[in-house]
Amino acid sequence: MAILDRQGRLFGKLSILDIGAIATILIVLIGLLLVPGNSGNSIAQMLSAENKTVQVDMNVRGLSATDPRNLIKVGDKVNIIIRNQPRGEVTIKKVDISTPKVVAAKADGTAVFFDDPRAVSTSQSDLALTLEATARVTNDGVVFGNEKVKVGTSIDIEGSKYLIRGSAMAVRY
Template sequence: MAIVDSQGKLFGKVSILDVGAALIILAVLFGIFVFPATTGSSIAQVGASKPVEVTTLVKGLSVINPDAWVAEFKQQKKTKLIVRNQEYGEVDIKSAERVPELVIVPQPDGSAKGLPNPIENDYSLNMLIILGGTGKVSDGGVVLGNTPVKVGTVLELEGASYNFKASVIDIKVLNQAKS
């Protein structure tokens, strides 16, 4: 009896393709369990925790009374922060101020100028918020939790009566003495 017959079966019973597929599956399982991939940031890449200030911009937040809402928001002093659907924890609200909505107005000399919108929307709010917290500084920037935060990252702020998104427009790493 031949080891491989004319139909490609070992000892007339098992196909060579089935044996090859079984070996590939075993090799993959061996690789998964013996050499698992590491996740997260390594200690070599991420430095020590440092105080950071993250400046965010909220545009077009719909609220019934924008001025009263900003005043109430300032009094809270803390808010929960969610970065890319990962809860970071509580951060300090260092400042919150209403930003006027600007419209671009052409000037007689051909230039354009941003001026406050004369037609105010009573239920829309633009706001500049500075948040303070602790982050790790790496070669790629600031890491909050396990997520890198850069200009343009959308953060979610959550409290007892609100949940909205804000875009990061500036990040500052502070000296330890200021904290």
């Protein structure tokens, strides 16, 4: 018995065209499941991701607001915006507000820190916020609404009276 017969069948059973079609379908399925797409995650990574409670520490430098203590409050639910796209809602868990400091040297060489008079006169504050939400955790990091959040990622939060831009200092889950 020949490997190929006159009708193009292997061993008289399978057509070469059928084998080519099956191979094409398998290659497409492997590509869909294993190769990352535009989001950087493959379907297999998305399916293996778990939803967990995630905390993101956000740093805001030089916020110009006359009364930031009454503006941003613990427990507020705010929208998180990453790369100019809304990515869901987060809860503010912790707010630390401080005035920017200036360092001066004393005569004995020790350093003294005091409030920056320019920041005080222009109502500028530095903030450290802790945001909490449920997000997908993959082996490549934390994903809020199809956008990865890592240390250094630029984050905006939008409340009813403010829109504040900062960056991620830490991501915990």
